Amino acid sequence: MFIRIDQLQQTLDADNADIAATILALLNITADQLIAWRISRRTIDARKKAALHFVLSIECQLHPHAKPDMSTGVLRIDHFSSTSIPPQGLKKRATHNKTSAIIVGAGPAGLFAALALADAGITVTLLERGKPVETRMRDIGALRSRGSLNTESNICFGEGGAGTYTDGKLYTRIKHPFVRWVLHEMVRFGANPDILVEAHPHLGTDKLLRLVRNIRNYLLDHGVDYRFDARVDDILTHNNQAIGVTLAKGDQLHADHIILAIGHSARDTFEQLQRSGIQMEAKDFAVGVRAEHAQAWVNQCQYGNSFANHPALSAAEYRLAHQVKTADGSDRGVYSFCMCPGGLIVPSPTEHGRLAINGMSNAKRSGKFANSGIVVQITQADMAQANLGKDALVGIRLQRQLEHKAYNMTRAPYQAPAMRITDFINNRASGTLASSSYKPGIEAHDLHELFPTWLSQPLKEGLRAFDRKMRGYVSDEANILGIESRTSSPIRMTRHNNMQSVSLERLYPVGEGAGYAGGIVSAAVDGLKAAEEILKQC
Numbered sequence: 001m002f003i004r005i006d007q008l009q010q011t012l013d014a015d016n017a018d019i020a021a022t023i024l025a026l027l028n029i030t031a032d033q034l035i036a037w038r039i040s041r042r043t044i045d046a047r048k049k050a051a052l053h054f055v056l057s058i059e060c061q062l063h064p065h066a067k068p069d070m071s072t073g074v075l076r077i078d079h080f081s082s083t084s085i086p087p088q089g090l091k092k093r094a095t096h097n098k099t100s101a102i103i104v105g106a107g108p109a110g111l112f113a114a115l116a117l118a119d120a121g122i123t124v125t126l127l128e129r130g131k132p133v134e135t136r137m138r139d140i141g142a143l144r145s146r147g148s149l150n151t152e153s154n155i156c157f158g159e160g161g162a163g164t165y166t167d168g169k170l171y172t173r174i175k176h177p178f179v180r181w182v183l184h185e186m187v188r189f190g191a192n193p194d195i196l197v198e199a200h201p202h203l204g205t206d207k208l209l210r211l212v213r214n215i216r217n218y219l220l221d222h223g224v225d226y227r228f229d230a231r232v233d234d235i236l237t238h239n240n241q242a243i244g245v246t247l248a249k250g251d252q253l254h255a256d257h258i259i260l261a262i263g264h265s266a267r268d269t270f271e272q273l274q275r276s277g278i279q280m281e282a283k284d285f286a287v288g289v290r291a292e293h294a295q296a297w298v299n300q301c302q303y304g305n306s307f308a309n310h311p312a313l314s315a316a317e318y319r320l321a322h323q324v325k326t327a328d329g330s331d332r333g334v335y336s337f338c339m340c341p342g343g344l345i346v347p348s349p350t351e352h353g354r355l356a357i358n359g360m361s362n363a364k365r366s367g368k369f370a371n372s373g374i375v376v377q378i379t380q381a382d383m384a385q386a387n388l389g390k391d392a393l394v395g396i397r398l399q400r401q402l403e404h405k406a407y408n409m410t411r412a413p414y415q416a417p418a419m420r421i422t423d424f425i426n427n428r429a430s431g432t433l434a435s436s437s438y439k440p441g442i443e444a445h446d447l448h449e450l451f452p453t454w455l456s457q458p459l460k461e462g463l464r465a466f467d468r469k470m471r472g473y474v475s476d477e478a479n480i481l482g483i484e485s486r487t488s489s490p491i492r493m494t495r496h497n498n499m500q501s502v503s504l505e506r507l508y509p510v511g512e513g514a515g516y517a518g519g520i521v522s523a524a525v526d527g528l529k530a531a532e533e534i535l536k537q538c
Contacts, residue, residue: 001064002061002076002078003060010056039056087181099257102245103261106128108161109510109523109526110161113259118219129229130228143155151352154350161263161523162264167202168208172519174522181528204365243256261514264513265486270513280392282393287484289483290358290481293371295341316341317339318339320336321335335374336466344361355414356406402485409443412441427448436481498533511526
């Protein structure tokens with residue numbers, strides 16, 4: 001017999017023996033009747049700071065003769081399994097081994113598409129414009145320490161994609177059978193099994209590096225032609241079908257299917273695709289700043305003084321949102337984005353003379369600072385008034401304009417203009433700053449000069465609203481840094497329900513770059529959906 005217990009409350013100090021005892025008491029059974037149990041979900045209830053506790057979902061296997069009390073929070077289930085079982089759409093194997101696919105981009109969308117296709121017997125070529133994670137890390141180090149940017153190997157470009165150098169968040173709002181399988185596959189390749197349990201799972205950059213390397217080795221062992229420094233500059237076509245790609249080095253490669261998983265910052269590729277007639281459209285996105293506070297303050301604010309340093313709790317995080325009324329009566333969203341507890345703020349530009357920043361955390365989230373993007377929604381109506389054109393790439397032009405301005409505000413390459421949050425709120429450029437994790441360094445500037453009023457005013461109102469929700473958010477000891485501009489792709493490549501571009505058959509735009517995902521898991525799922533469509537044709 002298999003049953004599930006939901007909403008089981010346990011203290012932060014409860015161990016496995018305590019949980020097992022609670023199960024026996026709740027079900028009114030004896031220890032020999034409980035064959036096995038496991039935690040399937042764990043969340044923290046911090047609504048009452050004096051009584052923080054875990055809320056668990058428990059799956060149990062009972063002896064066939066057990067007669068559990070089913071009256072309180074107990075559901076009967078068919079079975080439970082901790083193994084990775086591919087969803088039905090990915091179980092099919094190609095009926096012949098001549099089908100081939102080129103995957104452009106080795107981020108989560110590209111890597112998981114490659115896994116599914118290689119396991120199905122498809123001949124796969126995986127092309128990554130950047131470098132392997134091992135050498136990519138050295139290029140990122142050079143940018144942080146010396147302000148030296150490699151435009152092909154950085155936070156955004158390289159094996160693993162932009163998500164490799166973030167907090168490695170795996171939380172997603174999408175509901176799809178592939179989500180659970182993605183998490184199981186990550187565990188198979190080295191992720192902590194806790195990601196299958198936690199309500200807001202994360203990996204951390206240090207663990208992501210190992211995981212990506214393990215996936216690469218698996219793909220190589222299974223015959224994937226895995227290439228680095230292989231930027232795609234054009235799509236080869238015949239009879240309105242994609243038949244291959246042209247690399248920057250001049251090589252031409254051919255395949256039956258092309259998956260485009262290029263990421264949200266491949267601006268040069270977007271421009272080339274537009275010139276080639278690939279249909280795309282501008283979409284809403286967001287820009288803003290990175291806010292940085294002491295992690296100790298965030299812990300106290302979220303957990304209370306009694307539990308702020310409890311060993312069972314990881315570094316606290318937050319998720320904040322506020323709607324600002326605009327002059328025309330509409331709402332403009334201001335929200336936290338990619339919050340990184342115990343992390344660092346890092347430079348994430350991809351073009352010389354333009355600055356962008358992002359946040360990252362390692363698995364232990366043990367740093368002294370917490371940072372989060374605080375961003376303002378930008379709509380198509382805003383784009384229409386920006387005098388930057390009316391085509392699909394108008395959002396990229398606004399990003400570039402703001403990034404160029406941020407870069408030119410400071411004296412040293414890729415330093416970040418920054419301001420105390422209190423100074424920003426009070427329209428006061430004091431010229432002083434709180435401590436920061438950001439390298440190559442921060443420089444005091446009035447950030448009102450960076451943003452147009454229609455962005456700075458909602459940002460200011462949003463910060464005030466956040467202070468009402470988390471008292472002390474607006475503080476002399478906290479900075480905001482500019483500019484957080486790569487929240488998502490500002491374009492969407494239009495596609496049919498079969499995942500293929502409306503402009504070109506057998507071209508599959510997927511992931512964040514194509515405008516259909518917003519994180520590691522959702523991008524991986526989108527790549528798998530393209531693989532599923534290809535397998536339907538085999």
